[in-house]
Amino acid sequence: MTETLAETTPHSDEPIPAYPMPRASGCPFDPPPAAQALHDELPVAKVRMWDGSTPWLVTRYGDGRALLADPRVSSQSTLPGFPHPNAGFRENAERRRSFIAMDDPEHARIRRMVTAPFAIKRVEALRPSIQKITDELIDGMLAGPNSADLVSALALPLPSLVICTLLGVPYEDHEFFQEKSSLMINRYSSAEDMIGASDALTDYLDELIGVKLAEPADDMLSELATRVGSGELTRREAASMGVLLLIAGHETTANMIALGTVALLENPDQLAVLRETDDPKVVAKAVEELLRYLTIVHNGRGRVALEDIEVGDATIRAGDGIIIYTGTGNRDPELFPEPDRLDIGRDARRHMAFGFGVHQCLGQPLARVELQVVYGTLYRRIPTLRLATGAGQLPYKHDGLVYGVYELPVTWDA
Amino acid sequence: MRVEVDVPKCVASGQCVMIAPDVFDQRDEDGMVVLLDEKPGAELHDDVRESAMICPAAAIRVVEEA
Numbered sequence: 001m002t003e004t005l006a007e008t009t010p011h012s013d014e015p016i017p018a019y020p021m022p023r024a025s026g027c028p029f030d031p032p033p034a035a036q037a038l039h040d041e042l043p044v045a046k047v048r049m050w051d052g053s054t055p056w057l058v059t060r061y062g063d064g065r066a067l068l069a070d071p072r073v074s075s076q077s078t079l080p081g082f083p084h085p086n087a088g089f090r091e092n093a094e095r096r097r098s099f100i101a102m103d104d105p106e107h108a109r110i111r112r113m114v115t116a117p118f119a120i121k122r123v124e125a126l127r128p129s130i131q132k133i134t135d136e137l138i139d140g141m142l143a144g145p146n147s148a149d150l151v152s153a154l155a156l157p158l159p160s161l162v163i164c165t166l167l168g169v170p171y172e173d174h175e176f177f178q179e180k181s182s183l184m185i186n187r188y189s190s191a192e193d194m195i196g197a198s199d200a201l202t203d204y205l206d207e208l209i210g211v212k213l214a215e216p217a218d219d220m221l222s223e224l225a226t227r228v229g230s231g232e233l234t235r236r237e238a239a240s241m242g243v244l245l246l247i248a249g250h251e252t253t254a255n256m257i258a259l260g261t262v263a264l265l266e267n268p269d270q271l272a273v274l275r276e277t278d279d280p281k282v283v284a285k286a287v288e289e290l291l292r293y294l295t296i297v298h299n300g301r302g303r304v305a306l307e308d309i310e311v312g313d314a315t316i317r318a319g320d321g322i323i324i325y326t327g328t329g330n331r332d333p334e335l336f337p338e339p340d341r342l343d344i345g346r347d348a349r350r351h352m353a354f355g356f357g358v359h360q361c362l363g364q365p366l367a368r369v370e371l372q373v374v375y376g377t378l379y380r381r382i383p384t385l386r387l388a389t390g391a392g393q394l395p396y397k398h399d400g401l402v403y404g405v406y407e408l409p410v411t412w413d414a
Numbered sequence: 415m416r417v418e419v420d421v422p423k424c425v426a427s428g429q430c431v432m433i434a435p436d437v438f439d440q441r442d443e444d445g446m447v448v449l450l451d452e453k454p455g456a457e458l459h460d461d462v463r464e465s466a467m468i469c470p471a472a473a474i475r476v477v478e479e480a
């Protein structure tokens with residue numbers, strides 16, 4: 001039996017599978033079966049992108065972690081061979097560069113300009129205000145009829161309000177920046193829409209930096225404006241950083257709040273643990289497990305090899321594109337026994353949901369506190385919370401670069 | 415056990431501070447790692463090893479001593 005299996009392992013003369021792969025219908029939380037099959041049989045495999053290019057897909061935890069930490073592997077999206085998710089990203093790579101698409105030492109120099117506000121102590125100091133915003137949003141839900149769209153009632157406004165305050169972006173502009181952000185992270189956005197949205201957001205942040213140059217406040221954009229004043233950054237570079245922080249700061253956490261709630265409602269025994277605990281350690285563990293289980297940055301991390309690199313049996317050549325596929329890595333049974341089970345009691349801290357290496361998520365301490373507050377509050381305050389439709393009918397973001405749900409109709413006992 | 419940190423490598427992920435706050439802290443000005451205790455007591459060894467394993471930037475080195 002094992003021999004027949006070995007013979008059916010994909011060979012180089014077989015057609016290269018198209019990427020990204022679809023998830024199985026009825027399994028909204030599991031990685032696509034085709035990616036799982038590569039993980040099990042051909043962990044470093046060529047895949048075919050929308051533009052015909054054929055980067056390597058690296059599906060195992062250990063290989064992925066090693067490559068993400070390897071200085072021979074570049075994040076520069078302007079290099080030929082970089083696997084872009086769509087034409088808009090490819091065209092935008094030259095127009096708007098931010099440090100997520102740079103290598104050290106340039107990346108480190110710029111990232112360090114914005115690391116201080118995300119230090120653990122600074123973020124912990126925000127916890128009471130994050131708790132207050134969460135409570136107020138839940139008060140708003142409970143004041144209305146006993147049903148709501150959890151995305152617009154809580155999941156999206158909470159991280160948006162928090163990142164607006166940190167950056168110094170007026171929250172009343174949220175419809176504008178949320179709409180432009182969603183165009184920028186949709187796989188099927190036309191190049192025109194994507195670049196239009198990127199330029200509109202960059203112009204918007206550029207203007208705000210102008211305001212902060214004239215009237216500095218106690219926020220991150222004012223700090224960036226100071227660096228523009230001293231010549232450390234151009235105004236466009238500062239605006240570009242603002243765009244990255246604004247998008248990364250609200251879309252990701254919002255999707256974790258909503259999709260995490262779906263996963264918990266579908267696993268009532270796990271939800272019950274959260275509903276009944278007031279131990280912050282239990283909640284913190286649950287956050288790590290949900291990050292692992294859902295891996296919402298679900299199309300992997302794009303990179304380019306700068307030199308030839310041996311990975312297992314494969315040789316990745318200098319110039320080849322690489323996609324480190326964290327979704328299957330986070331389901332590695334050696335690290336996470338019974339990986340397809342959501343188990344909020346396990347130690348999931350070694351997950352790669354925030355990436356690995358020097359680009360590992362800058363905002364992770366903030367995302368963690370936001371998620372700890374929401375998961376630790378929502379189900380306790382609304383213990384009868386449930387889906388208003390079947391989990392199978394929800395509008396999942398299969399087309400998003402960040403996975404989640406577009407809407408989450410929920411109801412509860414009045 | 416002796417702990418060493420390579421500050422220039424640190425990317426301020428905060429992971430070590432989360433796992434072993436008695437051993438690691440971060441600088442106010444840029445969130446870079448600060449070593450609080452280079453010879454932590456035995457009860458902290460597991461957390462320190464886990465921090466070194468989880469550090470995304472390989473900035474923490476643990477030297478096991480007899």
Ligand code: HEM
Nearest residue numbers: 099100248249252253256297353354355359361362363367
């Ligand atoms: C649960 C929520 C979040 C998830 C799952 C997430 C995930 C990720 C991942 C996978 C990366 C790695 C990118 C790469 O390797 O190329 C990343 C980077 C980044 N994230 Fe997050 N993120 C989240 C929340 C946030 C928040 C709240 C912020 C706040 C501003 C943020 C800001 C950033 C930035 C600036 C980078 C680029 C870091 C660099 O290139 O050095 N993220 N994030």
Ligand code: SF4
Nearest residue numbers: 424425427428430469
């Ligand atoms: S875990 Fe590593 S990168 Fe993160 S703060 Fe500690 S030393 Fe720095």
